[in-house]
Amino acid sequence: MQTPQARTTLNIGILAHVDAGKTSLTERLLFDTGAIDRLGSVDGGDTRTDTGAIERQRGITIRTAVAAFTVGDTQINLIDTPGHSDFIAEVERALDVLDGAVLLISAVEGVQAQTRVLLKTLRRLGLPTLVFVNKIDRAGARVAPLLDDIRRRLTPHVVPLADVRGAGTPDATVLPRPLDASAAQTLAEVDDSILAALVDGPAPDTATVRAALTARTADGAVHPVLFGSAIGGQGVSQLIDAVREFVPPAGKADASALPSGTVFAVRRGPAGERIGSLRLYDGEVRARQKTTFLRRDAEGGTERIAGRITGMRVVGAGGDVAGPGQIAEVRGVAGLRVGDRLGELRDGRARFAPPTLETVARAVRPGQGAALRAALLELADQDPLIHARPASDGATSLLLYGEVQKEVVAATLADEFGIDAVFEPTRVRCVERPVGTGEAVEEMGRHSVTGLPATVGLRVGPGPHGSGRVFSYETELGALPRAFHQAIEDTVHATLAGAGGPAGWPVTDCHVTLIRSGFDSPVSVAGDFRTVTAMVLRQAVERAGTQVYEPVHAFEVEVPLDALAPVTAHLASLGAEFGETTGGTESWVVTGELTARRVREVELALPGLTRGEGVWWSRVSGDRPVRAPGSLPKA
Structure with missing residues (x-):
């Protein structure tokens, strides 16, 4: 068996606006390199990366998918990401595990708003990015005017590596463009050595310009531009050569180090099992190996998810051993989620804002409310930014990015879980933040409002912006049985995350402190503390006052x-x-x-x-x- 370190691995993301041809380009790359024996088509619904029934029906990419091919001693893992803005969370996760990217632009539709969003993010991350202008053989294709648009609307730091003859016709062909004085002038804007050579002489030769282009592409300052057609195949071989030349592999990796990696996608297998896509940075992971993944909990602490990898497939290589740079599909770790880390827990490079639209889902058929909630929680594990939580009357509240995402969730519930659901109209989700400090206490005894054998006192005050919800104790931890402490803390977080504020919105960026507690053994039960805590907390928040x-x-x-x-x-x-x-x-x-x-x-x-x-x-x-x-x- 070939060892994981025997070949260079590049993880390349294909990013674009809707209908630029991402999935078609993936099919062409796989076909031209012999990874598949026939071309699939989006219209035919038989592509390799859009495997879900909903993706095939709609002709759009919804979930990040990985396919691989090998050229020489380089294995390239293609990561096909959604183009629709409603699925930006999928793109975020892909960016965190990439070595480089190909940004696709249609020669017909040109630079779109989503194209600009993507390149801004790629440049902010310093991710090596090549631009591929697709559909040069389609009627209405533009070349020189589109290059002008790219320089004006995206970035002036682009270096064309090809010319097109017969653009806009089925006979369009791609010709290599030499690295001339124009390329040197572009590079001089971001490379001091090229600038010095142009100013002081002698003028840089082709090899020097090419070396500078390689270096500046690697640090994300300049973007080579190529032209072609995913359907016709023109320019695709040049794109493959450019990826191998201009995108460097990830930094030095050590196969003997402790395993380090990121789970960037989770999907359901044929038997309903959870399959995680794991990108390895260092070390090796093997089938049947015991592993511990790390994640952030709601309070910013570290949660550990231990388990044994019962099955594994290394993308593009087969076998059951994955090494640095490779992507492995792993089974067997219960509760695995997107964003879980092997090794040191660190925040990812890309950060998009969480969704701000909220809707409420209800099962059409009576008795399916619990099944609906379980299904939505499972989908939220695959896409953590969805945020599913219980609502009233057996319904479930969802946070989403947009209407298309809501339609896809509804279709997924019907197709994969057999649950028909109706959704309330989406609304913008606000939050409340405390503006002062408030306290409330409920004492058990003859003057108790609730009549329950539980004493709870809480203080609520403002926290730093972005701190979330923090809970602490002013009372002695052993003053209550552990189950009662847990009931209080869980209720505080659940109440604030729901309609916990006086205006009915979730409350965040606050510090809640337990200042008084008491119980009556053996009469008191955890449910008493949940009821009393919810009432006392609302009183304390109202006395603190909030701003929406x-x-x-x-x-x-x-x-x-x-x-x-x-x-x-x-x-x-x-x-x-x-x-x-x-x-x-x-x-x-x-x-x-x-x-x-x-x-x-x-x-x-x-x-x-x-x-x-x-x-x-x-x-x-x-x-x-x-x-x-x-x-x-x-x-």
């Missing part, structure tokens, strides 16, 4: 020159705060911040204000105090 915060989006909108005034007037009427406005010869780009509940109004109005030419992009960028409480829907 609503999520806001950072936005960027590109509009024709003559549409600037009506678009900015509409944004201003919705309460937008403006940042920078820049103009060119054809359009204006306006940036700013807008509350999340107003974003949909802009998206609906923009086509009419711009004759269909406006391009809108936004993402959650934080929150701010609600300025007009009466304008918010009730919690």
Whole structure:
């Protein structure tokens, strides 16, 4: 058997906006390198990476998938990610395990809002990224004008490695472009040695320019641009060569070190078992090996998940031993979740804001409420940013990014779990933060409000922004049986995460302290403390007072020159705060911040204000105090 270190492994993500051709390019790469014996198609529903029934029906990628091929002594693991913005959490997890990326742009549709989001993130991470312009053989394909758009709307630091002859026709061909003076001038903007050679002489030769391009691509400063067609196959071999040349493998790895890796995807196997995709950085992992994964708990501590890997498949290599750089599909570890770590627990590189839309799901058939909740909790394990939690009347509350994601969840429940569910209209989810300190106490005895044999006193105060919910004890830990302490702490977190604030929203960034406790043995039970704690906590929060915060989006909108005034007037009427406005010869780009509940109004109005030419992009960028409480829907 070949050892895990015998060949170089590159983990490459394919990223793009919807319909740019990501899955088709994956199929072409696998076919041209002999990994598969026939091309699948999105329309035919027989591609290798879109394996779910819903993906095949909709023709979109929903879950991150991995496929591998080998060229020479290099194995390339292709990680196909969703293009729709509702599944940005999937993209986030993929970015954390990549060695490099291929950003796909359609030669017909051009640079889209999602393209700009992705490249901004890739550049922020310093991830080596190649740009591949797809669909050069489609009617309406552009080459030179698209390069201008890329330089203007994405980044000026691009170096074309090819020219196209006959663009927009079935006979389009790709020709290699030499690294000329234009490439050297682009590199001079980010490489001091090339700049010095251009200024002081002698002019850098081709080998020097190529070495600089390799170095600056590796640190994410410059992006080689290639052209081709995933359907026709033009330019694909050049893309493979460029990936091998310009994307360096991950830093030095040690196969003899303790295992270190990240679980970046979880899916259900044929028998309903949980299968985790694990990227290894150091060390080796073997089938039947005992492992301990780490994750952050709700209070920021470390949770340990121990288990034995009962089955394993190394992507692209087979066998049951995975080494540095490789991806292994592992079975047998109960409770494995996305984001779990082998080795040192660290935060990932990519960070997208959590979802801010909330909906409530209810089972159509009576008696399936518990099964619905269990299914949604399992889906939340596969996508932790969904956040499923119990709601009233047997319903389940879900946090989501958008309507498409809600439709996919509904289809998944029906297809994979046999549960038909209805969803309430989505609404923006706000939070409350304490503005002062409040205390409340319930004493058992003749003056007890509840009549229960449980004494609970709580103090609630504000915590630092981003600290979440912190619980601590001012009482002696042994003053209550352990089960009663646990009942109090669990109830505090559950109540605050639900509708715990006076306005009915979740409460966060607060510090709750148990200041008094007591029980009556053997009469008291844990349920008494849960009931009393919920009542006392609500009183303490109300006495502390809270401020409601609503999520806001950072936005960027590109509009024709003559549409600037009506678009900015509409944004201003919705309460937008403006940042920078820049103009060119054809359009204006306006940036700013807008509350999340107003974003949909802009998206609906923009086509009419711009004759269909406006391009809108936004993402959650934080929150701010609600300025007009009466304008918010009730919690």
